[in-house]
Amino acid sequence: MKDSIIRALKFIGLGFLEPLIRLINKEEPTKNTKEVFRKIIAPVASVFIFVGLWQLGSTALYNIEAEYKIEATLKSQGEAEAQKIKECMESGDPGCQPNTLPSPSQVYASYLTLLEDHRTIAADKKAFKEKTFEMNKKRVKQGKSVITYTGRPSFVDQIKTSLKTVFAGFLLALFIAVPIGVVIGLSSTLRGSISWIIQIFKPVSPVVWLLLVFMIVKTLTKNSEGDSAFIISFISVGLCSMWATLVNTAMGVSSVNTDYINVAKVLRLRPLQKIFKVILPASLPLIFTGLRITLSVAWMVLIAIELLAQSPGLGSFVWEEFQNGAMDSNSKIIVAMFVIGMIGFALDRIMLFIQNLISFEKETI
Amino acid sequence: MTLITNNPKIERFPSNEVMLDLIDLKKVYPTPKGDYVVLENLNLQIKKEEFITIIGHSGCGKTTMLSMMAGLNEISGGKISVLGSSIKGPGPDRGVIFQAPSLMPWLTTMENVMLGVKKVYPHASKKQKEDICKYYLHKVGMESAFHKRASEISQGEQQRVGIARAFAIKPKVLLLDEPFGMLDSLTRGQLQDVLIDVWNKEKITAVMITHDVDEAIFLADRVVMMTSGPRAKIGDVLPIEFERPRTRKSVLEHDDYYKYRKHLIDFLEH
Numbered sequence: 001m002k003d004s005i006i007r008a009l010k011f012i013g014l015g016f017l018e019p020l021i022r023l024i025n026k027e028e029p030t031k032n033t034k035e036v037f038r039k040i041i042a043p044v045a046s047v048f049i050f051v052g053l054w055q056l057g058s059t060a061l062y063n064i065e066a067e068y069k070i071e072a073t074l075k076s077q078g079e080a081e082a083q084k085i086k087e088c089m090e091s092g093d094p095g096c097q098p099n100t101l102p103s104p105s106q107v108y109a110s111y112l113t114l115l116e117d118h119r120t121i122a123a124d125k126k127a128f129k130e131k132t133f134e135m136n137k138k139r140v141k142q143g144k145s146v147i148t149y150t151g152r153p154s155f156v157d158q159i160k161t162s163l164k165t166v167f168a169g170f171l172l173a174l175f176i177a178v179p180i181g182v183v184i185g186l187s188s189t190l191r192g193s194i195s196w197i198i199q200i201f202k203p204v205s206p207v208v209w210l211l212l213v214f215m216i217v218k219t220l221t222k223n224s225e226g227d228s229a230f231i232i233s234f235i236s237v238g239l240c241s242m243w244a245t246l247v248n249t250a251m252g253v254s255s256v257n258t259d260y261i262n263v264a265k266v267l268r269l270r271p272l273q274k275i276f277k278v279i280l281p282a283s284l285p286l287i288f289t290g291l292r293i294t295l296s297v298a299w300m301v302l303i304a305i306e307l308l309a310q311s312p313g314l315g316s317f318v319w320e321e322f323q324n325g326a327m328d329s330n331s332k333i334i335v336a337m338f339v340i341g342m343i344g345f346a347l348d349r350i351m352l353f354i355q356n357l358i359s360f361e362k363e364t365i
Numbered sequence: 366m367t368l369i370t371n372n373p374k375i376e377r378f379p380s381n382e383v384m385l386d387l388i389d390l391k392k393v394y395p396t397p398k399g400d401y402v403v404l405e406n407l408n409l410q411i412k413k414e415e416f417i418t419i420i421g422h423s424g425c426g427k428t429t430m431l432s433m434m435a436g437l438n439e440i441s442g443g444k445i446s447v448l449g450s451s452i453k454g455p456g457p458d459r460g461v462i463f464q465a466p467s468l469m470p471w472l473t474t475m476e477n478v479m480l481g482v483k484k485v486y487p488h489a490s491k492k493q494k495e496d497i498c499k500y501y502l503h504k505v506g507m508e509s510a511f512h513k514r515a516s517e518i519s520q521g522e523q524q525r526v527g528i529a530r531a532f533a534i535k536p537k538v539l540l541l542d543e544p545f546g547m548l549d550s551l552t553r554g555q556l557q558d559v560l561i562d563v564w565n566k567e568k569i570t571a572v573m574i575t576h577d578v579d580e581a582i583f584l585a586d587r588v589v590m591m592t593s594g595p596r597a598k599i600g601d602v603l604p605i606e607f608e609r610p611r612t613r614k615s616v617l618e619h620d621d622y623y624k625y626r627k628h629l630i631d632f633l634e635h
């Protein structure tokens with residue numbers, strides 16, 4: 001019972017709860033109490049300390065901003081107006097709050113607003129679908145195009161769009177970088193002859209990739225009605241992020257343990273057999289390390305690329321909020337920041353999980 | 366029988382008895398300070414169905430010589446021939462057991478052996494190939510672990526599978542590079558027994574490098590001693606005339622055992 005719970009927890013990535021389970025079972029109390037402190041209490045405490053510091057910081061910034069605003073009003077409009085603004089601020093009216101780093105509670109409130117907003121939009125969408133269902137049926141029969149919902153996307157819709165883009169970009173990187181990496185890993189001639197391309201293009205910034213892809217895709221999609229913003233952003237994401245996989249695959253393939261290569265030589269394996277039975281499995285750990293870096297880079301640059309390409313997603317959400325300058329824009333940006341961070345973390349964990357499933361080297365989580 | 370021969374006369378055998386023939390073998394490694402000659406004027410004939418052990422100081426070029434025989438290392442001069450035809454690269458006529466077990470850790474023991482069997486018996490049915498694998502794994506005492514991954518078994522067990530893999534491809538010559546060097550003495554003894562047992566049945570030629578004088582005497586028909594490098598060559602050859610099959614006990618109690626041992630130690634300490 002106890003062991004199966006621990007195994008289940010480890011399987012879903014909650015292995016840090018192990019000492020707590022053992023403590024409840026009265027196993028080695030001193031050691032497990034220490035472990036509970038180390039693995040559960042201390043990390044939770046660090047979260048509270050972080051939120052506390054954030055609160056202090058935002059209060060300090062709020063005060064600076066508020067004082068400045070009152071002083072400025074006093075200078076330009078006189079004492080009566082300044083008093084008014086001061087009272088307005090103290091009353092908590094959102095209309096006259098100074099614009100600065102939002103506090104944790106403001107961010108949480110914005111998070112709830114965004115969720116509420118999502119519910120409204122989702123309900124709206126559903127109603128729209130029901131309403132146009134019959135009409136769309138008719139239109140399809142008549143050969144006309146269906147009417148689709150064109151309202152504003154909710155925050156959750158933006159997340160979905162971003163995930164879709166990042167996966168498309170990741171797959172593109174996978175299908176370009178792994179085969180090329182294997183080929184140049186196998187041939188030192190090729191490796192030498194195209195290493196300059198890798199060396200030069202690897203450090204190029206995402207922004208420049210975006211512009212390059214934009215130049216090409218714009219021309220290629222001139223006569224087609226496609227979602228070119230999506231195409232541009234996922235190709236840019238793929239091109240920016242594939243280098244880690246390319247380099248790691250090439251390195252993994254070229255540095256396979258000579259013992260394995262010797263075995264393959266002695267057994268006279270055919271080239272394809274050698275690649276699939278010996279070289280690829282042996283370099284899998286490094287390939288996966290590359291893929292993990294690729295996915296996290298892809299997620300990181302995606303936000304910047306969406307922001308620039310004006311393609312829908314979390315990046316453009318952040319940018320629009322920033323441009324918007326509404327009262328709760330700042331706290332919405334911080335919500336987006338946390339969401340971006342947590343999704344990035346979750347993606348990395350998923351990759352690690354897959355890696356542990358298929359790799360012969362057991363890596364500790 | 367004279368045991369100490371100061372000027373070793375390298376025996377020549379009739380060509381129909383010779384399996385491996387090393388003629389004026391030379392190996393040169395280029396270094397920034399000029400060429401480094403590892404082996405030079407190395408002549409050795411190994412008879413069919415013979416078990417040869419090679420001893421010599423570390424770094425004298427034993428492994429270089431063995432990997433040249435395996436075809437994994439280029440020959441700088443002279444030649445190596447198997448049954449009269451000189452070798453070009455590695456091949457399944459020469460099985461190799463490496464110092465590290467070098468099994469593919471992502472494959473099961475069965476799949477590891479199968480890798481070679483598939484190559485050597487391309488037309489056999491799947492069942493037949495599996496039976497061959499099972500036969501050899503059984504021979505080395507791994508019958509209970511057909512489907513265990515190589516990464517899940519101990520080093521001694523891995524080396525057992527390594528022996529099975531080498532024998533399963535039915536080589537004419539088996540080349541062993543200190544195969545038991547990494548094992549504890551108990552496991553080492555067990556694996557010597559496994560090796561000699563399979564070798565007895567298969568009747569193939571074996572060449573084995575070792576650092577262990579007792580192992581060299583126990584296993585070999587002839588012990589080949591190499592001089593220290595650079596320009597290493599065969600220093601002396603000591604025929605071991607114990608009857609086969611040998612047991613460790615009978616070898617240790619034999620009157621000639623200490624004479625053999627003294628001869629080898631004297632050579633190594635010079």
